[in-house]
Amino acid sequence: MEARAEPTRQLVRLRGRSYVAFVFCPVVPIVGWLEEIDETLARSPGFFVGKPVVLDLSALDLSQSAIAHLVTSLETRNIRILGIEGVDAAHVTTSMPPLLTGGRNCVVQQNKPQKPEAKPKPTSLLLESPVRSGQSIIFADGDVTVLGSVSSGAEICAGGSIHIYGTLRGRAMAGVNGNPAARIYCQRIEAELLAIDGYYQTAEQIDPSVRDRPAQAWLEGDVMKITPLS
Amino acid sequence: MAKVLVVTSGKGGVGKTTSTAALGASLAQGGQKVVVVDFDVGLRNLDLVMGAERRVVFDLINVVQGVAKLSQALIRDKRLENLWLLPASQTRDKDALTDEGVGSIIADLRTRFDWIICDSPAGIERGATLAMRYADEAVIVTNPEVSSVRDSDRIIGMLDSKTVKAEKGEPVKKHVLITRYDTARAARGEMLTIEDILEILATPLLGIIPESQDVLRASNVGSPVTLNNAASAPARAYHDAARRLMGETVKMLVPTERKGLMDRLLGRRAA
Numbered sequence: 001m002e003a004r005a006e007p008t009r010q011l012v013r014l015r016g017r018s019y020v021a022f023v024f025c026p027v028v029p030i031v032g033w034l035e036e037i038d039e040t041l042a043r044s045p046g047f048f049v050g051k052p053v054v055l056d057l058s059a060l061d062l063s064q065s066a067i068a069h070l071v072t073s074l075e076t077r078n079i080r081i082l083g084i085e086g087v088d089a090a091h092v093t094t095s096m097p098p099l100l101t102g103g104r105n106c107v108v109q110q111n112k113p114q115k116p117e118a119k120p121k122p123t124s125l126l127l128e129s130p131v132r133s134g135q136s137i138i139f140a141d142g143d144v145t146v147l148g149s150v151s152s153g154a155e156i157c158a159g160g161s162i163h164i165y166g167t168l169r170g171r172a173m174a175g176v177n178g179n180p181a182a183r184i185y186c187q188r189i190e191a192e193l194l195a196i197d198g199y200y201q202t203a204e205q206i207d208p209s210v211r212d213r214p215a216q217a218w219l220e221g222d223v224m225k226i227t228p229l230s
Numbered sequence: 231m232a233k234v235l236v237v238t239s240g241k242g243g244v245g246k247t248t249s250t251a252a253l254g255a256s257l258a259q260g261g262q263k264v265v266v267v268d269f270d271v272g273l274r275n276l277d278l279v280m281g282a283e284r285r286v287v288f289d290l291i292n293v294v295q296g297v298a299k300l301s302q303a304l305i306r307d308k309r310l311e312n313l314w315l316l317p318a319s320q321t322r323d324k325d326a327l328t329d330e331g332v333g334s335i336i337a338d339l340r341t342r343f344d345w346i347i348c349d350s351p352a353g354i355e356r357g358a359t360l361a362m363r364y365a366d367e368a369v370i371v372t373n374p375e376v377s378s379v380r381d382s383d384r385i386i387g388m389l390d391s392k393t394v395k396a397e398k399g400e401p402v403k404k405h406v407l408i409t410r411y412d413t414a415r416a417a418r419g420e421m422l423t424i425e426d427i428l429e430i431l432a433t434p435l436l437g438i439i440p441e442s443q444d445v446l447r448a449s450n451v452g453s454p455v456t457l458n459n460a461a462s463a464p465a466r467a468y469h470d471a472a473r474r475l476m477g478e479t480v481k482m483l484v485p486t487e488r489k490g491l492m493d494r495l496l497g498r499r500a501a
Contacts, residue, residue, distance in 0.1 A: 130432050132383050132386050133380050133381075133383040134383075134384040134387055135387050148432065149429075149430070149432065151430065152380050152383070152430075153383070154387075
């Protein structure tokens, strides 16, 4: 004999909950009102998307077909109607949004998105020891200061200026994020490569008269100038 | 307190193995219990310089893999009873070394010795980084020429980033040891000066070892140069360097050529 398991009966529980919805109160003439809706949509296209909208037709006296026409014309504008209020039950067919009663006015609060508290970003990097060969310092947010020398084979990339209290023997690239006003300062210039905002000079192109003295490199137009700092 | 000292350089052939053996022997002669560890797996030389190549049974890799105990692999020096050697493997390569294995060996050696001197291989890859990983102090061996100095600078940067001490935020105490200092070329100005080297490396100087034939003679007979000919110029310089490692203040002597009478009379070469 077959045993038949009876499906356990699921209880359907009905609960009540209230929601806040936008209410549209169309006025006569409807065409003019629809034009105003269009203008609002043109200014902020996605404003009503996903928001529950209720049509309050108590100020109008629309026939059933007129109500249906209004609902469809709003739906073509991507405004979905959650319910209709202010009309006779007879005018609302089953294919239209349901009739709502008992709505209460409330203030619609617009929640401003909370800006996360931004910690002030550091705008300069201080390195207290020499930069060794093979090390690469990249700091796009501002100036870099080195209390020591920068060895051959090391490189420093800064969004701002580069200050080296020692000998620059490696590469220094300043103003990497498009900052042509950035400069490179050092106490002795023996650099392999200097670059400011993309314009670069290699060691060969650096004038011998500037070597072995405190110097600064800066950009004039698209020419890099290297001058001694007396 | 045991001290782990790594002898490293970046560049090859500058005198790391020679210096490891010489410093190890000098410290042992001074009464310290010293072990010298060869990290150059596959290209081992420390056992040759120490004269122990015919007594190697087990090596560092065997201990890392648990095949042998540390006491089975350690080789005592025949001349100095305080000096021991842990050789590397010749048949394997650096990939056989593991961080945990090396760490546990170093920890074990710390309980038995005063000084653990790690002879690093050349380069910046696994062998060199593992040799320096557990170091408290470092001796950076540099020749007075540009490629050696740049490579030493790279290694100094790695000592500040790839060691356990650096990861904890404590500095590894670094010393520069200048080797193969050629007094004749220095006199002619054909070599990087000591001041230039120290300015580039920005690290305190441990000693200046002159270029000498004694180094080659010592390694050919399998003896650290400090034991083979203690009166030679490099041996004296290494003894001074070892005393500085122990914390003594020893006046730094820049090697100069000592010309005998005949050298002075017949010194000029015919053009």
